[in-house]
Amino acid sequence: MPKSVWLLIIGMLVNTVGNSFLWPLNTIYMHDHLGQSLSMAGLVLMGNAAAGVVGNLLGGYVFDKFGGYKSIMMGTIITIIGLICLVIWHDWPQYVWFLTLIGFSGGIVFPSMFAMVGTAWPEGGRKGFNAIYLATNLGVAIGPALAGVVANKSFDYLFIANLIMYVVFFFIALSYKKISTENEIAPSSVISESGKVKNRSSLYALIILGIGYLIGWMVYTQWTTTISSYTQDLGISLNQYSLLWTTNGLLIVLGQPLISPIVKKMGEFYKGQIFIGVTIFIISFYVVSFASTFKMFLVAMIILTFGEMFVWPIVPTIASKLAPKGRDGFYQGLINSFSAIGKMLGPFIGGVLADQYGMKITFYVLIIILAISLIPYMLYDRPMKQKEQERNI
Template sequence: MPKTVWLLIIGMFINVVGNSFLWPLNTIYIHDYLGKSLSVAGLVLMANAAAGVVGNLLGGILFDRIGGYKSIVWGTFISLVALAFLIFWHDWPQYVFFLTILGFSGGIVFPSMYAMVGSLWPEGGRKAFNSIYLAQNAGVAIGPALAGLVASININYIFSANLFFYLIFFFIAVFGYKKISNSPTQHTSVFKEKKRIHNKAPFYALLIISAGYLITWLIYTQWATTISTHSLSLGISLKQYSLLWTINGVLIIIGQPLIKPIIKRLEHRIKTQMLVGIVIFGASFIVIAYAGNFKMFVVSMVILTFGEMFLWPAIPTLADQLSPKGREGFYQGIVNSASTIGKMIGPFAGGVLTELYGIQVMILILTALMVIPIATTFFYDRPLKKTGYKLEKH
C-alpha cells in the first residue's frame, strides 16, 4: 500500500471519530433534549442529508475540476465554522441550521477522499476502497464510545469534541494532502482534456446500482434514528447504545481475516459480493424487529456488520471501475449522493411509519424493500452487455 494512501486512511479515521460524536446522537438530542417528535427529528435529519446530496455532487465535480486537496480543505473549513457556532448556539432552531451546513460541507469531503484513493492506488482495486472503509469504521469503533462517555457527563460537550477532531483533520489535510495533490499519479481532468464521454452505458449502470444503494441506506439509517430511541425505551442505556456502534467498528476490523477467503474467491465477482452482503444485511433487520433486550441488539448488530463488510466497499469499487478517466470524482459523488438521499428519506420515513404502526411493523416494511437492491444488483450490468462495454480499468 502506498504511503500516500496511509495518509488518506489516517485522515479519514480522524474525520469519522469527530463526526461520530454527533451523528449517532442526533435523534436522541432532538427528541429527548430539544423535545421534538420523531417525525420532526426525521425532517431535521432530512435537511442535513439533502444538503449532503448537494455537497456530494459538488464535491465530486470539484475533485474533477480543482483536485482533491482544495475540495477537502474548503469542505473541512466550512465544517469548522459551523461547529464553532454550534458550540454556543445548539438550541432550537439554530441546531437545524448548523446541522444542515455540516451536511453540505461533509458531503464535499467524502467523494474526494474516495476518488483520491482510487487515483493514488489504481492497482489496489477493492483493497483501496476497503482501506478507506476500514478507516471509517475504526473511527466508528472509537467515536460513539467516546461520545457516550462525553454525553453522560454533559451532552453539550459533544460539539466541542467534534470541533477538536475536525481541527486535527483540517491540519492533516492542509499540510499532508497538498503533496498528494501534486503526486504524478494524480488523475487528469476530463474537463481539462475537453473530451466527451460517448458511451453512456457505464453511467446508466451506475444509476441503476445507485438506486439500490439508496434503499440499503434508507434502511440502515434506522439504526441511528428510530432504533436508537426504541432501544432507550426498552431500558437500554445511552452507553450501551453507543457500545453497539463500537462493536460494529471493532468487528469490521477484526472480522477481515474471517471474510478474506470468501472475498478472495469472489474477487472478480463483485455482483456476488453485493448480493451476499444484501441478504445478510436484510437478515439483521428481521432479528432487530423482534429484539427485546441488549443481547439481541448485539446479535443483530453483528449480523448487520458482516453484511455491510461485503456490501459497502463493493459500491465505490464498482463506481471507480465504471468511471471514465477524469470523471472519478463525479462518479463517486453520484454513489455518495445515493447513500445520502437514503439517509435523507430514512429518518422521516422511519419516524412516520413508527408513529403510525409501531417500531416492529416499520422495520418489517422497510426490510421488505430489500428486494429492490437485490433486483438492481442483478440487472445493473444490462446496459453494459447491450453495448458490449467491458470494465478494463482494473
C-alpha cells in the same frame, strides 16, 4: 500500499471519530433534549442528508476541476465554521441550521477522499476502498464509545469534541496537497463538445447501482434514528447503545480475516458479494424485529456488521471501475449522492412509519424494502452488456 493512501486512511480515521461524536445521538438529542417528535427529527436529518447530496456533487466537480486538495480543504473549513457555531448555539432551531451546513460540507469531503484513493492507488482495486472503509469503521468503534461517556455528562461536550477532531483533521488535510499534485489527472468531461454524452452506458450502470445503494442506506440509517430512540424506550442506556456501534466498528476491523477468504475466492464477482451482504442485512432486521434486550440488539448488530462488510466497500469500487479517465471525482460524488439521498429519506420515512404504525410494522416494511434493493444491484451492468452486444453486431 502507497504512503499517500496511508495518509488518507489516517485522515479518514480522524474525520470519522469526530463525526461519530454526533451522528449516532442526533435523534436522541432532538427527541429527548429538544422535545421534537421522531417525524420532526427524521425531517431534520433528511435536510442534513439533502445538503450532503449537494455537497457530494460539488465535491466531485471540484475534485475533477481543481484537484483533491482544494476540494477537501474547502469542505473542512466550512465544517469547522459550522461546528464553531454549533458549539455556541445548539438549541432549536439553530441546531437545524448548523447541522444542515455540516451535512453540506461533509458531503464535499467524502467523495474527494474516495476519489483520491482511486487515483493514488488504481492498481489496488477493492483493497484501497476497503482500507478507507476499515478506517471509517475503526473511527466508528472509537467515536461512539467516547460519545456515550461524554453525553452522559453533558451533550454540550459532544459539540466541542467534534470540533477538536475536525481541527486535527484540518492539519492532516494540509498534507494532501502533495498527494493531489502527484496524482493529478487532466480533467475530462462526460459531455463531449457536441453536447452528446460519452460513456453513456457506464453512467447508466452507475445510476442503476446507485438506486440499490440508496435503498440500502435508507434502511441502514434506521439504526441511528428510529432504532436508537426505540432502544431508549426499552430502557437501554446511552452507553449500551453507543457500545453497539463500538462493536460494529471493531468487528469490521477484526472480522476481516473471517470474510477475506470468501471475498478472495469470489474475486471480481461483485454481484455475489452484494447478494450475500443484503441477505445478511435482512436476517439482521428480522432479529431486531423481536429484540427487547441489549443482548438481542447486540446479536442483530453483529449480523448487520457482517452484511455491510460485503456491500459497502464494493459499491465505490464498482464506481471507480465504471469511471472514465479523469472523472473519478464525478462518479464518486454521484454514487455518494445516492447514499446521501438514502440517508435523507430513511430517517423521515422510518420516523413516520414508527409514529403511525409502531416499530414492529416498521421492521417488516424495512425487510421488504431490502429485498427490493437486490433488483437494481443485480441489474446494474445491463447497460454495459447491451453496449457490448451492439459493438459485436
